[in-house]
Amino acid sequence: MSNELPCFDVLPQHIAVIMDGNGRWAKQRGLERTEGHKAGAENFRRIVDYASRLGIKYMTFYAFSTENWKRPEFEVKTIMNLIRKYLKEMQLREAENEASGYNIHFIGNREGLDDDIVKLFNTVEKRSSKHNKTYVNIAVNYGGREEITHSVRVLCEKVKNGELISSDITENTVASYLYTAGQPDPDLIIRPSGEQRLSNFLIWQAAYSEFWYSDVLWPDFNEQELNRALEDYAHRHRRFGGI
Ligand code: FPP
Numbered sequence: 001m002s003n004e005l006p007c008f009d010v011l012p013q014h015i016a017v018i019m020d021g022n023g024r025w026a027k028q029r030g031l032e033r034t035e036g037h038k039a040g041a042e043n044f045r046r047i048v049d050y051a052s053r054l055g056i057k058y059m060t061f062y063a064f065s066t067e068n069w070k071r072p073e074f075e076v077k078t079i080m081n082l083i084r085k086y087l088k089e090m091q092l093r094e095a096e097n098e099a100s101g102y103n104i105h106f107i108g109n110r111e112g113l114d115d116d117i118v119k120l121f122n123t124v125e126k127r128s129s130k131h132n133k134t135y136v137n138i139a140v141n142y143g144g145r146e147e148i149t150h151s152v153r154v155l156c157e158k159v160k161n162g163e164l165i166s167s168d169i170t171e172n173t174v175a176s177y178l179y180t181a182g183q184p185d186p187d188l189i190i191r192p193s194g195e196q197r198l199s200n201f202l203i204w205q206a207a208y209s210e211f212w213y214s215d216v217l218w219p220d221f222n223e224q225e226l227n228r229a230l231e232d233y234a235h236r237h238r239r240f241g242g243i
Contacts, residue, residue, distance in 0.1 A: 005053060006231075008054075008230050008231065008233075012187035013184050014183070015051060016060040016062075018198075019062060019218045020217075021194075026039070034074065034078040037075070039219035040218050043222075046222070047222075048136055051226065056134070057135060060107070060136075060180070063083060064083070064142070065201075066143030066200070080117065084116070091127065100131075103131040104125060106125065108142030109150070142201075143200045145203065148178070150178075154177045155174070185205040185206070185208065187233070188211075190221075190226075192213075192217060193216070193217050194213070194215045
């Protein structure tokens with residue numbers, strides 16, 4: 001691919017990606033499903049780098065949902081190990097001052113995750129917090145309904161303690177206790193692999209998002225595929241309920 005970057009009339013500020021199709025990608029090649037996740041994790045790196053070079057400021061990737069615990073233990077372990085590997089790489093890059101410029105943030109429920117992963121989340125978030133070029137959210141043990149429930153629970157506590165009165169609670173108050181607090185909602189949600197559903201991903205934040213579906217499986221969703229999605233997005237007419 002040439003080094004020249006395409007130019008789009010309008011670029012989304014925030015893209016969110018459901019990295020689907022890893023299992024089918026592996027099956028098509030006669031490989032174990034876990035090989036598909038390995039290829040998916042490589043592609044995650046490639047797409048983050050490319051989208052960042054294009055100037056996309058916020059990205060959110062769905063790595064592991066609250067429902068994914070139903071998968072075989074070995075598959076869950078492999079995905080967690082891939083996340084660990086990436087975290088260690090990021091930790092090393094920060095330590096060696098080879099920063100990518102990514103401000104990395106983990107969204108999801110940290111309870112139930114291994115202690116070492118949670119520790120790595122905290123270290124990487126802290127060390128990368130000085131960057132403001134590209135914000136990368138990685139959703140791990142994430143579910144949109146769990147996220148909204150979490151926000152409601154925090155607000156109930158505040159009402160109970162007298163810090164808030166219920167009539168003060170607005171949409172902004174609810175949003176301010178979501179895992180994505182302070183970030184813009186996704187403009188474009190991308191789901192490869194032919195499925196056309198949200199699967200409990202950013203269900204609050206997706207209220208006015210545009211969607212892009214593609215039949216390409218995630219490990220094959222390359223720069224050209226992202227360009228196609230962005231080109232299409234640039235010609236959408238977003239009305240946000242207006243005319
Ligand atoms: C969905 O495809 C994919 C997942 C549940 C896991 C995605 C995780 C990764 C790509 C690794 C994340 C690593 C980092 C570093 C962020 P599927 O298994 O449901 O595919 P299928 O529908 O073809 O079976």
